Amino acid sequence: MAKRKTKRKSTNTKHRKSQNINFKLINILLLIILALIIAIGILIYLIDNKKVEESKKDISKIEKKIKEDITKIQETSEDKLNKYVKNIEVKKDKFEEYTEDLYKEYIHEKTEDKTTNIIKEKKPDTKPKTEEITNIQTEEVSVFHKPLPIQTNKPKLAIVIDDVTTQYQINKINNIGYKTTMSILPPTSRNGSTIEMVNGLPFYMIHFPMEAKYFKGEEQGTLHIKDSYEKIEKRVAQIRDWYPNAQFTNNHTGSKFTQDTEAMDRLFKALTKYNFTFMDSRTTSKSKGKIMADKYNMPYIARNIFLDNEQEFNYIQNQLKKAISIAKKRGYAIAIGHPHDITIKVLRESKPLLKDLELIYVNQLPIL
Known part of the structure; x- marks a missing residue:
């Protein structure tokens, strides 16, 4: 009887140890998953921030391009106006x-x-x-x-x-x-x-x-x-x-x-x-x-x-x-x-x- 009790006790101990190990593994796995989720969240956050920064840069580039285009249009308009005036003078000279x-x-x-x-x-x-x-x-x-x-x-x-x-x-x-x-x-x-x-x-x-x-x-x-x-x-x-x-x-x-x-x-x-x-x-x-x-x-x-x-x-x-x-x-x-x-x-x-x-x-x- 004593031997049976000892054996049963030993089996229970092993079972509890196995459960503890499994629980720890589950906890570790959960921690890993949580870490992954956090990492993914951080990554998503960083990506979003990067996109925002890139968007800001893109917006900045667009604004810069618009300003450049406006400047070019103004310069082109002035050039065209000057050329038009010059053409008038050239045509005027050409005639008499x-x-x-x-x-x-x-x-x-x-x-x-x-x-x-x-x-x-x-x-x-x-x-x-x-x-x-x-x-x-x-x-x-x-x-x-x-x-x-x-x-x-x-x-x-x-x-x-x-x-x-x-x-x-x-x-x-x-x-x-x-x-x-x-x-x-x-x-x-x-x-x-x-x-x-x-x-x-x-x-x-x-x-x-x-x-x-x-x-x-x-x-x-x-x-x-x-x-x-x-x-x-x-x-x-x-x-x-x-x-x-x-x-x-x-x-x-x-x-x-x-x-x-x-x-x-x-x-x-x-x-x-x-x-x-x-x-x-x-x-x-x-x-x-x-x-x-x-x-x-x-x-x-x-x-x-x-x-x-x-x-x-x-x-x-x-x-x-x-x-x-x-x-x-x-x-x-x-x-x-x-x-x-x-x-x-x-x-x-x-x-x-x-x-x-x-x-x-x-x-x-x-x-x-």
């Missing part, structure tokens, strides 16, 4: 010199100053008379061997659009709705070729670049006062070869060239040789165009009004009204404009002002 001489109206007077042989310049009366025009040429005029309608006895107005260099400009001008004379700039690397563009035009002129007193970015092939006759003659011959049907030419810029007697003498000699008639754009009041025209037995043609020294609708239309007044008083007038959108718009929308006039090409002027 924009000196005070362009604002002067030129009137062909019947009387001459015999001491200088230069036509006197007078501004038209503020209230020009609408006298009846008589003795206007009514003969039929040919353009490139194509007959034109017989002219009426209405006052004549020739509107010249200078600096034409693209087909787009030609299309706009053709959509004005009445005769306008296009003056084409010769080919350059900047403007491209204008030779093929004139095909099919009923009439056009050549806008001949000449040296200016104050002008930036002159055209390639510009004539200068120190150019020899051989150089000028070669340039005129080149233009004749490019434009075999051209009959008339007028100066692009040229305030310095056209007031130089010797340079103009060389030019007129070459123009006469290649059968060009010169129209004076009058970029200077000191032009020797009249003197040279008389010397070479060439009719003197000069613009009366520049239309678009200022690119504003009312200004351009008022300039057109001045040209109309001159035409009604003198029998004809020549106005020069450029292929600005606003100029084309004014000409297209001013048809009612022209109802009492005959719109003509330059080669239909009564003085020819």
Whole structure:
């Protein structure tokens, strides 16, 4: 019995020890699990904090990027504005010199100053008379061997659009709705070729670049006062070869060239040789165009009004009204404009002002 009790006691002891071990193992396992949970929680917390920090960094980067983009947009806008302003100036320079001489109206007077042989310049009366025009040429005029309608006895107005260099400009001008004379700039690397563009035009002129007193970015092939006759003659011959049907030419810029007697003498000699008639754009009041025209037995043609020294609708239309007044008083007038959108718009929308006039090409002027 004693042995059985001892054995049973021993078994119970072993069982309790086994239970204690199992309990400890369970506790250890629970501790490990708890530790893992805590570790996972800490890890999740750290990850979340890292994400928050990364989010903060991302937000900071985004804010920085937005600020940079705003700065770039501001700088780009300023650059675009500056470039736009510069482009306006470049375009302005490209068209004419924009000196005070362009604002002067030129009137062909019947009387001459015999001491200088230069036509006197007078501004038209503020209230020009609408006298009846008589003795206007009514003969039929040919353009490139194509007959034109017989002219009426209405006052004549020739509107010249200078600096034409693209087909787009030609299309706009053709959509004005009445005769306008296009003056084409010769080919350059900047403007491209204008030779093929004139095909099919009923009439056009050549806008001949000449040296200016104050002008930036002159055209390639510009004539200068120190150019020899051989150089000028070669340039005129080149233009004749490019434009075999051209009959008339007028100066692009040229305030310095056209007031130089010797340079103009060389030019007129070459123009006469290649059968060009010169129209004076009058970029200077000191032009020797009249003197040279008389010397070479060439009719003197000069613009009366520049239309678009200022690119504003009312200004351009008022300039057109001045040209109309001159035409009604003198029998004809020549106005020069450029292929600005606003100029084309004014000409297209001013048809009612022209109802009492005959719109003509330059080669239909009564003085020819």
